Amino acid sequence: MKFDIKEEDLIIKPYKQSGPIYVREQKGRYQRIRRVMSWALMIAFIALPWISYQGQQAVLLDVAQQQFRIFSITFFPQDFMILAWLFMAGAFALFFVTNWLGRVWCGYMCPQTVWMLLFTWVEHRIEGTRNQRIKLDKQSWGFSKVMKKAAKHAAWLGIAFFTATTFMSYFIPAKELYSQLLAFTWGGLTSFWVFLFALCTYGNAGWLREKMCIYMCPYSRFQSVMFDKDTLIVSYDSERGETRGPRKRKVAREELALGDCVDCKLCVEVCPAGIDIRNGLQYECINCGLCIDACDQTMDKFNYPRGLISYTSERQQGGGKTSILRLKLLGYAAMTVLVFMVMAWWLSSRTPLEVYVSRDRGELSRTDYRGWVENPYRISVVNKTQQQQAYQISIAGLEGAKLAVHGGLSLAPGEQKEIPVTVSIDGYELAKKVSTLTFVVEQASDPSTQQRKETRFYK
Structure with missing residues (x-):
């Protein structure tokens, strides 16, 4: 017996080579929540270095002087024990939220997601809708394509440069940093870090995008350890949706012996990670809820009940009831509160x-x-x-x-x-x-x- 095995089939590929992901812009409840949170986080990130307290920048991490000022408190290298407690508190808080609500941090608050969706929004405004972007990439290079691509990348670079400069204003007084920028008197070290951070932002949010979440982020690899049968995740109701298939709106699904899924594939097109949630739970899913908004929109058009894709738990899908009062979740909550209490005690007993x-x-x-x-x-x-x-x-x-x-x-x-x-x-x-x-x-x-x-x- 002979097997027809090609040489390229023996090559182990480190990641999926499926080409770029063209994310469709989507409106809906979860998209509104994410945009409100994204804008709030970005405004806070930009505005915080400009807040003054007692005549000084309220938040300044002065590495050169080894002084880290946060409003009325100045930390020195001797106080770095608080940093360890802060990391511990953040870790337990993340474990608590993940066990309760899944990867909502990734979907709503992670800087990579916030800036990735911002870059996608800019791309949509300049190059057009998903189908228009696909068509544009297939076109041969001409004046129109060059201008659109140049405008998009210029906007991306501008956002990346502004982001990097804002980030540096946490380490160099903001007024000093921007006055030197306008006077073109930045030193070599400042210029190096600003352009390095700008390049990283441009590359991560503009080019790598979902690859950062899928292949490089360690959280996506170990987050499933914190899941249990009561964790709320974005899930597809296969019993209700299958057998999937296209149909006309006026034709009853009972007549076609089909489930509620009309196989429109919008849930795939709006996914920033490019996955099909109908294939079950996948570690690439960032729990952003975009597929829920897209599916609910389709269900409304066909007069089907919403919730074919929803935030639910494995226990709820099996007909059970999810309880918040469970040992693992309460344990994470208790440890989070305990570490924050230790931090508060340490700060209150700290001698200046x-x-x-x-x-x-x-x-x-x-x-x-x-x-x-x-x-x-x-x-x-x-x-x-x-x-x-x-x-x-x-x-x-x-x-x-x-x-x-x-x-x-x-x-x-x-x-x-x-x-x-x-x-x-x-x-x-x-x-x-x-x-x-x-x-x-x-x-x-x-x-x-x-x-x-x-x-x-x-x-």
């Missing part, structure tokens, strides 16, 4: 003052002509507030000791200053070779804001 104590490297201790033992130290103080502050230093735990501070302790917002100090005590009052000493640094205007650092005093 950082103190480090180190010994003078020159000598461990010395004895003066009176027999007093002296220990030199260096105290580093960080003002983590957004106002000018004065600080006072005192000592505790070593009776009879005297403190000499060599320099002032008035610090600007975010400033770090190192002050040399000397602690001295009569050597006859020291019973041990090594004693315990505590430095107390407190804010002059608010003594309750203080840091206590324990160190050693050597005879």
